Amino acid sequence: MKKLLTLAVFFSAFASAAFAQVEFEQIKSRTQEKLHVTGFFDYYPFGQYENNVYSGVFKSFIEYFSDYGQYVLDYLPVSMSYEDTIREAGKGEADVVLGMYAETSLYADLKFIYPAAIDNPIHLAMLPSKMSAVRSVQDLKPLKGAIHSKERFSDYINDKLKDFQIEYVDTSYELYGKLIRGEIDYVLTSIYFGTIETAKLGLRHQVAFSRQSLWTMPVFIGISKASVHREYLSHTLSKMLEKPEIKEKIKKDMEDIVNGVVEKYAGTVPPSFLPGETPPAEKTPE
Secondary structure (H helix, E strand, O other): OOOEEEOOOOOOOOOOOOHHHOOOOOOOOOOOEEEEEEEOOEEOOOEEEEOOEEEOOOHHHHHHHHHHHOEEEEEOOOOOOHHHHHHHHHOOOOOEEEEEOOOOHHHOOEEEEEEEEEEEEEEEEEOHHHHOOOOOHHHHOOOEEEEEOOOOOOHHHHHHHHHOEEEEEOOHHHHHHHHHHOOOOEEEEEHHHHHHHHHHOOOOOOOEEEOOOOEEEEEEEEEEOOOOOHHHHHHHHHHHHOOHHHHHHHHHHHHHHHHHHHHHOOOOOOOOOOOOOOOOOOOOOO
């Protein structure tokens, strides 16, 4: 990897039409029904649900869809684990799942909506002085790596990682503290999630990301095969996601979210990561 990509605001701007400019044949007026929604609710910017408010890259799209289909959005409670939430969705407790991966057993009872809504590229995060030593994925195998426990990868990537020395860490402070102190050699992370988490810690100049992704996971919207709305959801969501302007709008929303967080925390002083230091409170992007 010849070049480094630091935590600068690196996402290019894309021209995109607003959802309101996309036209579809309106269905007949009817009494609004609830549309039960779940998905990545603790994996920002793909999704976050706090204080009864959902935020993330799919927010404007699912709100646009609910207005078009005359639904009232009802987000599935997230008191259970992510895995249990997805299993309940498969049983019909949720109609729509915002974010899932192909060929991943957890989503076996859900129907994928094609095409994928957006991609989730997995990048390498390292100290800038060490990045040049890694030229291929194979170079990582003798090194020590770590992944944030909030990261969500496909079965394909998780199978690949069985050949690596990987540990899972529960907080970004602990994760990047290990990297700064040299206890691990690298972090594997979604470029979007990793950029946000390092920006919140003020690590713009201390951590570098690989310029190219190691793997890329298409992120799909799914529906429960048990949903009473499944036929309408399948047809209409597919029709919408086939529109280039809608996919560009979702991509632009992702860029705006990430750039907004980077700008918000631009002046953050990074922790020392020394033993005995009180970790900063986990910050929730607005």
